Amino acid sequence: MVKWAGFLFNADDCIHCKACEIACKNENQTPTGIQWRRVEKVAPELYLSISCNHCDSPECFRVCPERAFTKRKDGIVQIDEDLCTGCGLCVTACPYHAPQFNPETHKVSKCQMCYPRQDAGLPPACVEACTTGALSIVDLNQFSDPEATRTLPGFPDIRITCPSIVFYPPKPRKRYFL
Amino acid sequence: MxxxxxxxxxxxxxxxxxxxxxxxxxxxxxxxxxxxxxxxxxxxxxxxxxxxxxxxxxxxxxxxxxxxxxxxxxxxxxxxxxxxxxxxxxxxxxxxxxxxxxxxxxxxxxxxxxxxxxxxxxxxxxxxxxxxxxxIKREKQKFKEAFLFDLLYGNIKQKEDIIEYGEIWGWDFHVPHTVIVFSSKEEDHFFTNKQMINTLLQIVEKELIMQNVKPIAMVKHQQVITMFPQADTNHDVDRGKLQAFTETILKNAAKLAGELEIACGIGKRYTNPAELFRSYQEAKIALELGILLEISTPMFADLGLERILYKHDLQDLIEFHNHTLGSLLEYDKKHDGYLFVTLEALVANQFDIGKTAAASFLHRNTLRYRVKKIEDILDVKLDDLHVRLNILAAFKIRQLRKIGNEGC
Known part of the structure; x- marks a missing residue:
């Protein structure tokens, strides 16, 4: 069976260091103001590292009039910038704000899950850079863990798009008095 | 010896x-x-x-x-x-x-x-x-599935290539097709009951063969995807055929799938096979909204308002809902008038007094009295088309966003 690449995010382990953001920027040389991956604070002590989720039903892909998006057999959603006319429909359609419009080039770009690295057997730059191992990549065809959830508080609605991401939700913490 | x-x-x-x-x-x-x-x-x-x-x-x-x-x-x-x-x-x-x-x-x-x-x-x-x-069939199916994946994700850009490939398996892509998706109602997208899905695939293929259609069907994760040819130019006939087909599948699946409930979604018809990926994406949206709205055979083309409402900002929707129906909900809470249920029935019956009275087992005059009361509480006239649209939208928001009786 062909693998179904997806992200696995452990909410407890993310410390908001933004190493994933920086690694993504460094790997893809994205211009100023374009962030394919970003780390957001969604609740007190809850951070979310979010990029394109390479959805099973990508809305960007459906609405694009130029057919600039394609989905590989391993689930990675790619955009061909040469075909993009910068109409911005995908930007508004994506609930995760993954497609990023560049006002200088009038093109949209987005996370491509570092597919050249993956094709060479390497993990995506963000996953490799994650200092705490909060972000990892899994084969969703094989992945099964009763503790994992499909969404987290603060994460956009997953119903229509079915994003290729699973989460380990934060566990209740014990407080120790010194 | x-x-x-x-x-x-x-x-x-x-x-x-x-x-x-x-x-x-x-x-x-x-x-x-x-x-x-x-x-x-x-x-x-x-x-x-x-x-x-x-x-x-x-x-x-x-x-x-x-x-x-x-x-x-x-x-x-x-x-x-x-x-x-x-x-x-x-x-x-x-x-x-x-x-x-x-x-x-x-x-x-x-x-x-x-x-x-x-x-x-x-x-x-x-x-x-x-x-x-x-x-042997499974081995052949692997090549078939690779082609169908490319077709459903728009990876084959040329119409002629698709038609040529389709001929290998006896599929005529000169004819317009509509994509239909069947899936379990389970909310977990990664849930896969392979046996149930394979049974569903068998049911779909069997039904297509019975309708003299060379089946184009595949399993993807927990979905069974099929492409239904629609040679007919008459829109109503096409709709009727699609609905009859999906209803038969759902009926047969209900007998065999046991406790698992099966839902379906129907995309739009596309003449160009290179555009069929849109029909697939539409079918999946129709499937999800159909589950929320409890529509047995949801068609993407019919779900325009629902899609807009579902994608809209939640806070705006809640405000609109409370503004439109809030006073009625409050009145019911205080007086146990069940006027909200009456209004819901009226909306479900296209604001037709006769139909609503029959469906709610109420006398027409009782219903008229209750409608008058609702108009007084909401301070609107229910024969105004704009008011009707607002109320209809508010009820759709309730269904789509699972807003409870107490409002938000």
Missing amino acids: QSPYVVPDFVQELLAVSSSGVTAIIQKLSSLLSLPVLVVDPFYQVLFFSTGNEAVDEIVIIPDNEQEFSSVFNCQISTVDTIKNGVAHPITVNSKKLGFLILSWNDAGLDARRYEEVLSYASSLCALQMQKSLE
Whole structure:
């Protein structure tokens, strides 16, 4: 069976260091103001590292009039910038704000899950850079863990798009008095 | 001296022909027993008949349900003119039922037990052959699935290429197609019950074959995806055919899937096969919204307002809902008037007093009185089209966003 690449995010382990953001920027040389991956604070002590989720039903892909998006057999959603006319429909359609419009080039770009690295057997730059191992990549065809959830508080609605991401939700913490 | 190990002649004879396929096995069995033999699938549809498949168009197998799970059970074989008796033996591989081997006879007095051993042996031979065919089919399916994946994700850009590829499997992509998705209502997108999904695929393929359509169907994760050809230019006829097809599948699936509930979604019709990926994405959206709105055969084309509302900012929607229906909800909370239920029924019946009265078991005048009361509380006139649209939208928001009776 062909693998179904997806992200696995452990909410407890993310410390908001933004190493994933920086690694993504460094790997893809994205211009100023374009962030394919970003780390957001969604609740007190809850951070979310979010990029394109390479959805099973990508809305960007459906609405694009130029057919600039394609989905590989391993689930990675790619955009061909040469075909993009910068109409911005995908930007508004994506609930995760993954497609990023560049006002200088009038093109949209987005996370491509570092597919050249993956094709060479390497993990995506963000996953490799994650200092705490909060972000990892899994084969969703094989992945099964009763503790994992499909969404987290603060994460956009997953119903229509079915994003290729699973989460380990934060566990209740014990407080120790010194 | 020890007696030699004897293999019965019939075993040798059946084994000798087994490599030629199921038809050869049942023909040999039929000549050995001097009785007609047939093989049916798990849904009692005839697959092979010892006297040739052309004679089996009108056969219906009626199993005795009480005995179906035993190794050998009695059944009736109903043709156009006659009803015959029969005895059936399941064909199984690794406890998976592939079908049944059935002996047919005219007399009622034959002893089924006499044939149990030979039926069991012949069933095992049939099972091996059927399993082999199944594996070959699965290998072929892999190439088919790769093509269908590319088609459903728009990876083949040229219409001509798609038409050419389709011809390999006998699919005519000159004809417009609509994508239909069937899936379980489970909320977990990674949930996969392979057996249930494969059964669903079988049901879809069988129904398409019965409608003289070369099935284009595949399984992807927990979905069964099919493309339904729509040669008809009449929009209403097309809709009717689509609905009838999906309803049949859902009905058959409900019988077989057990506790799992199956939902479906229907995309738009596309003439250009290179655009079929849009129909697939639309079908998936229709499926999700259909589950929320409890529509059994949701069509993407009919869900315009619902899609806009679902995608809209939640806070705005809640404010709109509370502004439109809030005062009625508050009144009901204080007075237990159940006016909200009346308004809901009125909306469900397109604001038709007669239909609503019949559906709610209320007298027309009682309903009129309640509608007047609702108008007073909401401070609107329900015959105003703008008010009706607002109320309809507010009810759709409730369904889509699962807003409770207390509002938000």
